[in-house]
Amino acid sequence: MGIAAVVFDMDGVLIDSESVWEQVRHEYVDLKGGRWQPDSQVKMMGMSTVEWSAYLADDLGVAEPADQVAADVIDLMADKYAHHVPLLPGAVEAVRRCAESWQLGLASSSPATLIDLVLAKSGLIDAFAAVLSTEEVGRGKPAPDVYLTVAQRLGVDPKDCTAVEDSTNGLRSAHAAGMRLIAAPRPDFPPSREALALADVVIDGVDQLTTEVVTG
Incomplete structure (x- = not known):
């Protein structure tokens, strides 16, 4: 048909927006004592919120629960978009x-x-x-x-x-x-x-x- x-x-x-996501996540991981990897952003492309927040917490060592990681990063992204899409x-x-x-x-x-x-x-x-x-x-x-x-x-x-x-x-x-x-x-x-x-x-x-x- x-x-x-x-x-x-x-x-x-x-x-x-991928570079914006990478910047926000990278800075957040560094701030929270995690270990950003060169391929981290590529790995997260396509992941759901639950999946990438767990990846930041469990694999990259962010010292926050996954749900808090998600809320923090989303707030940071919303602030970016509020100024410029x-x-x-x-x-x-x-x-x-x-x-x-x-x-x-x-x-x-x-x-x-x-x-x-x-x-x-x-x-x-x-x-x-x-x-x-x-x-x-x-x-x-x-x-x-x-x-x-x-x-x-x-x-x-x-x-x-x-x-x-x-x-x-x-x-x-x-x-x-x-x-x-x-x-x-x-x-x-x-x-x-x-x-x-x-x-x-x-x-x-x-x-x-x-x-x-x-x-x-």
Whole structure:
């Protein structure tokens, strides 16, 4: 029946936020006496809030309970976004363009409070028929849970959806859900070659997301 919906990731697709997450988490780990590792941010890309807060506490040695870690880091991120939402070039236009032809969903690893803040400040809160954080489902990316649930809420079969992703775990998640997959990798946090190979098409950025790219 063709493509019925487009499902976007948020971090790294609509906003250039991975470096912000890395800065905030790195500074927090240092402040709390933990041990930041060179690959820590890459490992956390796609993790749910429960998963990455436990990683900071258990693996990186932050001397706080995981729920406190989550609350602290989310507050720090919200403060960053309150001052500036780092929208990627063409992101708003790409969302509006897709909304003219399809239902839209958002499947993000960010907590719901940050998703709502970003969408409100970018003027996109009305564009998405289904918005979901991995903290609201059983498992974070690369598990397909968040994409499957968004498709369910949109009332469409996952195979009739196109997903737009950037990270290794995100690409694996959308592919596991059975969606047509567009990769928009970020050069500063590139996905693995194996994950990138799962994509039906690769674009340099969300500004290249046209009707023809979505439908193939």
